[in-house]
Structure formats: structure tokens, C-alpha cells
Amino acid sequence: MAVALDLIFLPLTFYLCVLLRYDSSTPQLFQMYFWIILAAPLISIPIFIRLGLYRAVIRFIDQKIVYVVVLGVTLSVVCMAALATFTHTVHLSRGVFGIYWVSAILYVVASRFIARGYLLKVDHGGGNAVRVAIYGAGHAGMQLASALRAGHEYLPVAMVDDRRELHGATIAGVRVWPAKELPRLVKEKQIREILLAMPSLRKIQQRAILESLEPLKVKIKVTPPIASLVNGELRVQDIRDIEIEDLLGRDAVAPDPQLLSTCIENKVVMVTGAGGSIGSELCRQIVLLSPSRLILLDMSEYALYQIEQELQGILKSKNLPIEVLPFLGSVLDGAKCEQILRTFAVDTIYHAAAYKHVPLVEHNPIQGVRNNALGTKVLAQAAVDAGVSCFVLISTDKAVRPTNVMGATKRLAELILQAFARTQQTTRFCMVRFGNVLGSSGSVVPLFRKQIMAGGPVTVTHPEITRYFMTIPEAAQLVLQAGSMGEGGDVFVLDMGEPVKILDLARRMVHLSGLEVRGESDAPDAIEIEHVGLRPGEKLYEELLIGANVEGTQHALIMRAQETELPWDALKTILVRLEDACERFDYQEIRALLQHAVEEYAPQCEIEDLLWRENRDAGMYQKKQENGREDQARSHLKQVI
Template sequence: MKSFLDLSRIHKQLIAAAADLLFLPLTFCFAILLRYDISSPAQFTHYLWLIFTVPLVSIPIFIRLGLYRAVIRFIDQKIVYVVVLGVTISVVGLLAIAGLLTHMEGLSRGVFGIYWISAITYVVASRFLARGFLLHPNGGQETVRVAIYGAGKSGSQLASALRAGQDYLPVAFIDDTAELHGATIGGIKVYAATYLPDLIGKAKISEVLLAMPSLSKKHQRHILNQLEALKVKVKVTPPVESLVSGELGLQDVRDIEIEDLLGRDQVAPDLGLIATCITGKCVMVTGAGGSIGSELCRQIIRLRPSRLILLEMSEFALYSIKQELKGLHISLGGELELMPFLGSVLETEKCKRIMRTFAVETVYHAAAYKHVPLVEYNPIEGVRNNVFGTLSIAQAAVEAGVTCFVLISTDKAVRPTNVMGATKRLAELILQALAGEGARTRFCMVRFGNVLGSSGSVVPLFRQQIMEGGPITLTHPEITRYFMTIPEAAQLVLQAGAMGSGGDVFVLDMGEPVKIMDLAARMVHLSGLEVRSKSAPNGIEIVHVGLRPGEKLYEELLIGDNVEGTEHPLIMRAQEAAIPWAELRALLAALEAACSNFEVETIRALLLRAVREYTPQCGIEDLIWCAERRAPLSGQVTTTLPAALQNLH
């Protein structure tokens, strides 16, 4: 079969024509047999010359109509029209030839009618049988048998595209439209979703492909909830237009992502609001190579700033986002200066020079240490980067005359139980205090929860653990988190940043909180697997390893109840208590001295004093501080660091 598929187009066309050269005369003989009672092959000699005339008339007509140019693997029902037209013209030609020969007057015209029907049947059937054989030479045994969810235009086009390949064999359509149930589309029957459990066993379906590009997130979640209970893998197909254009291929059929389960229909952005701080302006993003920072850059570049400045500590992260943005800029066209800077937000003078030299008007400060256990083990670095890094870049912005400064904050800053959350709340307090001093720079903060797929998120960790066959490590069966997709979070940040009047704390509507135990189980089910239980002893095991240092069971978005709406339905303005700059400055001076002297206990005390809602969930976990207190009198340091680090992901 492979050798046949490797033949050139002209050779395949010659084979098809040779088959017609043989079988069209046999079809005419069949028509004569049906019309006359012929008991001996010798009786065919009277019609012999006409039998041999059939292919000489038909094949040139087929060539002219392009029948041999059609690629057998890609043909559909439209070929029937071409065949009917070609056979009809050839029969009319044969009738004309027979009519010119008077000695053939005894030949009944009924023969030509029977031949017309037989020839159409032969040509159509031969093409579709060949297509089925070429697509699935082993009866589909080596292909993945799939059901396509969605029997509309996209679903039927997808079925045609799948048949043209070797990877998938569509055996059923599933659709929620009652009028389509029982119908056949392209030879594939349409069933209601309630039939799917039986079909999986009877038709040996191993995957379900969703082919509903215009489906709302709410409707998609409803369908996925139905499919989750089935022992079948669910995948999402790329837009059919992309398959047809060749932009994407069947290799781009992807597994269900947790974003498909938790994502929601986005509210259309207020482009006028976003453009206020970006379009035609010089914009700077700190932490530009991180999860949120890089997505902010992608969305900012589409809003056509005059210049985009990237500040990032990691050389590789900076290189990666610069190359990506460069390609995106070329595809979008327009004029833009893209300027990458290696450096830290703690370098106040460097940041001030960058802002002054390039007349930065808007800063999005996304640079931060955000992994809760790591910051708990390294509190001094957490304080330096999250607190003094924010102070440094904010003061540089004030001195450089930046118009708007937006801090990317976190829900962990609300009644924090860990060092990371306390440092992010202290960063908020710094900006609130600076705003209270009447700074020309307009400061605001945007607070939201976990973003799906970010570095440190549980989602990529769970996905990797499922691929490895488990176990999935879960800290606590009751742990609950808010989730939002990175693009939606970045888009809302850009809009919130344009609303503030100074010192505002904005809170994004994160939707409903998600129980991480349920999230892990759903990821397992939609991978076509089961969670280990008594009824499924070979399933993926979920292991509870205990809460990590500083980790909460539940996250919050508001410290108090003082919240008001804004012009955007998913953005709220919180009224949070602030500390006057004079008082806060003294606290920060003491905190900086404690960091310089590695006084971890003093740092804990100062954080408790500055962030009044801070209630540590654990003791001091600084690795050096803990190791020194475990050291024997001999001075040799012994430690249980591997045990302390075993739950880090």
C-alpha cells in the first residue's frame, strides 16, 4: 500500500484509467446480458465492436471533465455529479454511433439505459471503495476510532479532514440538536449524547473530539462535565478553517486543558480605557520574562505603544520574550522600539536612568518572588525583592516623572499567613503611602489569585505527574483556590491600571473558588484515566503530603468589606487601610537593617508590625537560621534540608 501511495500523480491516474478501460466494457456486457437471453459467449460477437467502443468514448470524456485529476483520498459526494455527467455524455455518444450504423438496428435502446445505471454505479462505487481502502488499508485497526462532538458544518468538515489522514477514523457524530439525531452525514450517523456510553463499547471509540469552535465556555463546561465520567480521552480540535488552509494540521489536535474547564467567557475589553496608558506611549514592564509579565507584553504590543521596555533578571527569559515579541511585532506591522534590559528592580539608579532617558510614561511592575514555600525558606530575599524592589522602582518612577505605575499584587496579600503574602501587602502599603504624599505618579495595585499555567502553578505539575503515571501530590484534600487564565488576568490588569486616581487597590473578579482535589480528579478523568480506588486499583493515585510552610487552605481577595464597583463588571475597587509615609519609612529602614544583618527574627517582628493582618501559619523557616539552631556544639552543621525541600514543586 505504501508503495502505491508513493507513486507519482500521473502513474496513479494511469492506473485509474486502466481500471476503467477494463471494467467499462464488462459493464456494457452486463447490460447486454440483462437485456437479452444470451446463452453462449459467441453471441456477444454481434456486439463486439460496440463493446470495445465504450472505453474509447467514455475515457476521453472522463479526462475532459477532470475525473482522473480528483485525489481519491479527498473525494466527497460532489464527485457523483461529475460521474453522472460523464456517463450521460458517453451514453449519448454511443447511441449516436450506434444510430449511424443501420446494421445495428436490432440493438435495443434498453441496453444503453441499463448501461447508464450500471456505469454510474460502477464508477462511483469504485472511487469510494478505493478511498476507503487507501485511507484505512487495515480496516482502521491502526487508527484511533473517534466520535466527533458537533455535527454541524465544522464537524462534517473535520470528518472529511480526518478521513484524508491516517491518524483518526471518525465512526460517529454526537450532537445536542434533536433534529439531527438519527441522520447520516457523510456516511456517519448522528447520535444523542446519551448514547455515547454505549457507543464507546460497541464502536470501540477511544477518543472524543470537540468540534464546536463557536461554543461558549459555559456550554463547553457543561459538555465536558458529561464526558468526564466516561472512560474516554477528550480532545479539542483546531478551527476547521486552519485545517483547510494548512495553517494547522491534525497534529494540533490537543488534549483538554484545565483552562477549558475553568475558563469563562471574557467580557469585551474597553479599548478606549486600555489605550489611555499604552497607545502611542513609552511603556515599561518589570519581570517581563515571567508568566504575567510576558503576557502583559504580548497584549501591550498589540495596542501599539511607541516604545516597549523590558526589564528582566533572567538572561534566558529576557531573550525568549524579546524574540517572541519581535516576531509578533513583525506580523502586526507598525513602528515600535523594543528595548530589552538585563537588571533588577533593586537597581534604583539604573531604573531611574532608563525611565528618564526613554521618557517612560507607564510602568507595569510584575517582578516578584511569588512561590510561597520558597519565599518562606528564603525570607530575606523575599523581602528584598518584593518590598524593597517595589520601593526602589516606585521611587525611580516618581523621580523620573512617570505618569502611571501599576503593581501586580496577589490574593495572598489578604490576611497573609506567609512571608510572600506579607511582603506583597507591604508593597501595596508602600504605594498607598507614596500616593498619600501627593506624588505626581499615579500609583495603583491590581490584586488577583492564581493564574492557570503560570510558573509554580499546580496545573502543569499535575499534568506532568499524570503523564508519568502518578502519583499526584496534593497538599490537603480541602485546599481551595481561585483561578484565572493568564490572558484574561493581563487584559484586566491593563484596564484596571487606567482607572485609578491614586493609591487605588483593584480586585479582579476571579469567579468561583475551585477545590484542588476536584481539579486533580477532573484532569485525570479527561485524560481517559481513573483515580485509584477499590474499583480502579490501577488508576492514578492522589497522595496528600500536607500543607507546606505558610500555605493557606483558602485564599481571599478582600481584607474588609469595603468594596465598590467600577465601570468594568469584573473589576472592583477595595477600600484598604493605609500607613502614613513617615511611619512606614521608619519601619522600612529598620527592616532594611535587619535584612543586611540577617536578623530573621527581627524581620518576622517588623512584618507583623507593618502588616497588621499578618498571622504566620508556621514558625520561621529560613534554611540558614534553622540549620544554625540545629548545629551541635562542635560547630559542625547538621540539617534536614532534603526533608524540608521534598514537597517543593
């Protein structure tokens, strides 16, 4: 079709140029230029074919086609002028060729872009295209607008930017507006999504913009950081849904290379709980720091397989000569742990293996005590016996003034390592304590996202509950650096920023999904937020420090806490009795021993172990039956008397 149109309009364009040059039309003039008018398409079209002009897909052409058109028209005009000269047609005016050069360029370029506009209009005319506004009128915004207009899924109807010099301008066919106009634009132009196309923004700046967009209750999507874009080009597939990490995230402090590599480079490193959220991220970062070997230990076959395969992929893609050894097993298996540590001469252990889900551990306290506390003691003893240099425990903010079994067992694990640090000089023990990590197994964020996608309700335990949050990569990076600063028995606390109210978190996630909260709106698709009450062992807020004795370190986000300890002799007796109580399923003794070891432990619920509750309820039922039979016997005896 393009060839046919050029076959018609190129000679017509040349004839019009003759009219423009001579300002008249006579039979003699037409006869003089007749053969060159016919030659115009016969010369131009083969050149255009050679340059690939007809291979361009009209929907996806951009400004690069102008270069091809200018080159093609220039070559064709030169050929036509040369032909006229060699045939000694001296009556032809050079001005006609100059006018034709300009006119032909305008015709070819304009015809392509008019066709492109028509096709895009047809694509978007079905009403199915999502009407979007692009926040950011810079280079990324221009690329995104062009990419969207070439497709048929999105229709950019407005661009927004905070720079005054751009207001009123048109970029990629879309007008630029100030940010304050967004509420009006959303209503008038029926905007359904806002795309944040500012990949070079710092986290704190992006968070401020997202917070300003939240009241619009329009779905927000963002571009990834500029460093992660392919060849610096922004594509439609790079746009992703807004994540709560974008709203709660903060600018990361550049890591200290010396701190990162001290306990890892050219050393044998072991990660327990390697398939978990924190353990797996530790493994990903460790393999990039050139250990000689990385040993993985996990009880879950599937989780261990997943992280081992992922690490092998990383090593292969980056051509790293690091040996990764996966081991199925538990930290409670002291003999196996010591065999692994001795056989491979492990230098550093990152102990991330633990049960961390508060209600589950509350319902299974014996497993929590064994895995979190006694398992830490077994692994620590194996580390000392095998001559491990450094042992880093991944702790939690729930260990501070705990109200649940999980927090109490993690605090007990800290006390165990502090006691080990004071009784030997072989292994340097330290602990790193931090709050919730976004996206971890059991985290509230994936649960909220799933509930919103299902149409609600979003379940919040209590309207006043607050939590600290940090991204998994940042937490793992800080753990690696804190482990290098330990002197023995140190408790490091990560700066988690400001605590976040979970109710506000739920509302933000609903709003940033383009939906509204029921009660704030009567929309049929509004999401209900339901308060279900605190679960066993939960408290309204978490803390990172037991006391006020804290000091800074050489890293801005890592603090060192000085907290109470228990001497090993006293702690050893408690652990022996605790292990015996677990063997006897004596839940009341277990709770009493935890309270004795962890003075701050203040349970906020009864014993919630499922076996204990069932046996207790069955015993109470049996006792009621016995009492009932006794009452019946007394009544019968009275009647007889």
C-alpha cells in the same frame, strides 16, 4: 489498476445497457453495437485522465469526486453520440446512451468508494486504530469524521448530539446517538476517546459538557474555537488534548477598547518582569495596542531573550513599527531604572517583577523582602523622579491576610504605592490583585499534568485546600483595563469566579486523561492521589478582599476595594529598619517588622530561611555539646570527692 478496470468494465457496462434497452441479446444486436462498445473506454479513459480522475488518491477521495465523474461521463457520452451521428449509424438507439450515462456514473463512483472503503478497512483492521466517539454531529463533526476515516490512527464508531432530529441519522458513515447513550456505547463499542467537535460552543456550555463526560473516565479531546480554524476547515491536527483551562474557563467579557488603549496607545510603556508568566502576556497584548515603544526589564537573561524574540516575530508578522528594547537588570537598581525611565520618557509602567513561589520565598525571606517590597519602593521613587504618568502594580490574592512572607511582602508593596499616591501628584499609582493563573510558572496544573504522564502519584497538599484560577490572557487583559481606571492609590480586585478545590482539580485531570484514581478503581494504571501536607506558609484558602468595603467599576469583572493605608512617614521608618535588618541577616527582626507594617500578617510556621535554620541547629548542637561537657565535669568532680 483503475485504468485497467475501467478498460474492462466500461464496455461491459455499455453492453449491459444495450441488453436493458432491447430486453434481449441477438448476434445482430451485438454486431450492430460492437464498434461503439469498443469505443466506450477509448473515448472515456482519455477524458478521465484529462480531468485528473486517475490522480485522486483513493483513500482520501470525498464527495467532490462525484462532480468530476459526472462531467467526465457526460463528455464521453456526448462524444460517443456525436461519433455515432457523424458515421450515420442510424440504427443506434438514443435510449442506450441515456441508460449508459446513468450506469457509467454509478459504476465509476461506486467502484471508487468501494475501493476506498476496503482500503480504510485494511488500514483500521490491524487493531491499532483508536476507537473514538465524536460529540457534535454538526458541520465540524462531519468534517472531523471524514478526516478521521481517511486516516488510520482513529476509527470513529459513533457520533453523539443533543439534537433529537439527528438521532438515528448517519453522517459521514457514522450513526448519531443521543448523549444519554454514551455510557453504554463506551462499553459496547470499546470507545477509548471522545472528541468534542463543537468549536462554536461558549465556554460555559463546553464546561457543562465536559463535566458530564468526566464520570466516563475516557480521554477527552476538543477542537479549537471556530475562529482559529484554517479556512473554516476542521482537520485532524486541530484536535488537541483537553486542558483544565477548558473545564475551569469562562466566557470572556468583551474588553473596552477605550480602557485598553488609554495608557498604551502612542505611549512609551515599560514592563518589569517581562519574561515571567504575567509579564510576557502583558507584553504580547501591549504590542498589539500600538505603543510607540515597549521597554522590557528582567533579571533572567534567558527569559528576556525568549520574550524579546517572540515579540520581534509578532511585530514582523503583523508589520508593526514598534520599537522593543530589552534591558537586563533588577528593580533594586534605582539608578539604572531612573536612567531608563528618563532617557526614553516612559509614560506607563506595569510592574510584574516579583518572587511569587510561596515555599521558595519562605525559605529565602530576605530576597522576597528586597525584590517584592523594597524593589517596588525603589522603582516607584524612580518613576516619580522621572515623571512617569501611570504605575500599575501586579499584586496577588496572597496579600490578603497573609500567612507567608510572599503575601506579606506583596501587601507591603501595596501599602508603599498607596503611600506614594498620597504624597505626590506626578505619578498615578494603582494595584491590581488577582489569584492563581492557569499555566504559570509554579502553577499546580503543569505539575499535575507531569505527574499524571509519569504514572503518578499526584501530590495534593491538603484535601480541603482551595484556590482561585484565571487564564493568563484574561488576567493580563483585565490588568490593562484596570490600570486605565485608577485615580491614585486604587486597589483593583479581579472577579475570579468561584474557588476550586485542588483535590477535585486533580481528580478531574486524571479522569479527563482517560485514567482512574486509585481507590475508586483497582485498574493497574490507576493514578494515586497522595496528600503531602501544607508547605511552609501555605493556607487552606485564599481571599481577594481584606475588608467588605468594595464597589463596582465600569467593567463587570473589575472591582475597587477601599482598604487601610499607612502614612508615608511611619512606613518610611519601617522600610529603613527593614532594609537594615536584611543587611544584618536579622530574620527575627524582619518578621517583626513585617508584622508591624502588615497588621493582618499571621505567620503559620517558624522562620524557614535555610541559612537561619542551619545556624540555629548548629548553635543548638554546640550548646548541647557544652552542656554535656559541663555535666561530665560535675560527675567526675563528684567521683573525686
